[in-house]
Structures are given as structure tokens and as C-alpha cells.
Amino acid sequence: MPPTLRTPRLHLDPYTPQDEESFVALFQDARVSRWMGDGPSPEADDRALFGRIFTKVYAQDLFDVWAVRRDGRLIGHAEIKRTDAVGGHEIVYALAPEAWGGGLGTELAEALVAYGFQTLGLSEVHATVDERNTASLHLLDRIGFAHVRDIEEDDGSLTRVLTRLAR
Numbered sequence: 001m002p003p004t005l006r007t008p009r010l011h012l013d014p015y016t017p018q019d020e021e022s023f024v025a026l027f028q029d030a031r032v033s034r035w036m037g038d039g040p041s042p043e044a045d046d047r048a049l050f051g052r053i054f055t056k057v058y059a060q061d062l063f064d065v066w067a068v069r070r071d072g073r074l075i076g077h078a079e080i081k082r083t084d085a086v087g088g089h090e091i092v093y094a095l096a097p098e099a100w101g102g103g104l105g106t107e108l109a110e111a112l113v114a115y116g117f118q119t120l121g122l123s124e125v126h127a128t129v130d131e132r133n134t135a136s137l138h139l140l141d142r143i144g145f146a147h148v149r150d151i152e153e154d155d156g157s158l159t160r161v162l163t164r165l166a167r
Helices: 017-029 045-059 105-120 134-142
Strands: 011-013 063-071 073-083 088-095 124-130 148-154 156-163
Touching: 017 073, 017 148, 045 063, 073 105, 073 124, 073 134, 088 105, 088 134, 105 124, 105 134, 124 134, 134 156
Parallel strands: 088 124
Antiparallel strands: 011 063, 063 073, 073 088, 124 156, 148 156
């Protein structure tokens, strides 16, 4: 289980079984899921993914994954994990649309980066972002990530690989 993390406005803690409906609602929102993995998935797949957080990720201590809460309410998802696509640890995060635009994404990304450097002892942290996701690209650029290369996807789209080095 990952440790609880706190930022000025966010609380990151392990998921509980009671989070399933909020998790599924987050991942079923096409405004969010269009930028996650291969895009929107059937509800049954998102429920299965939620189940695997407990039966696989937490049970086998594979990587750190958190529910992101504000004022006690689940508003997002966060993780940091080793990924072959980048040859290192990648941050992954999503916030519900009602949490967009107020700096919470920056706060969340910074918390994940700090955890990678300070707790995991990483020398660099990566992010992969669809080239069309300009909001995330801008956010990551603003907090010190640099574009290092592109990955061409099977559908012809490009995923930007971004890296931030420890200071």
C-alpha cells in the first residue's frame, strides 16, 4: 500500500472498496478518459481495473496508486510506476473536470514528482502525454519537464515523452 500524501489542498491515500463508484465515474467521463491509456473503456473494464488495484497492485505491491481527494471527496487518480515505454518511472494522474483550472493538477503533479525524487530516490521522472492534450503538456512544461522524444502510436497519433531531472 502506498503511503498517504498531503498537499495544501489534496489528500492522496490508498483506494478503499467504497471508492468504486467514484472511480468508475471518473474513468467513464470521456473528458478524462480520452487522455488515459487507449481512451474510453466499457464500464465493466473500468470496474475490473478498480478490482485489480486491490487484487494485484496493492496485493503484490507492484507500484504506488492513490485516490485523490479534496475535502474528503474523490476527485482524481494518481500513480507512479516503472514503465518500459520510458525506461523509468512515469507519473500518471487524472482529475475530474470540476477540479480543472484551479491549479490542482499542478499541485498533484508536483506531489508525484516529489514522491519519486524524495521517497523513491529517483534521479528522473517521466510522463507520457498525447500531443493533443495541450493542457497537460503546458502544465508539465511549467513544472520543469522537458520533451525528449515522441512515440508514434498504432493509429498514427503521437505521444510525447517528457522527463524531469532531480535538482
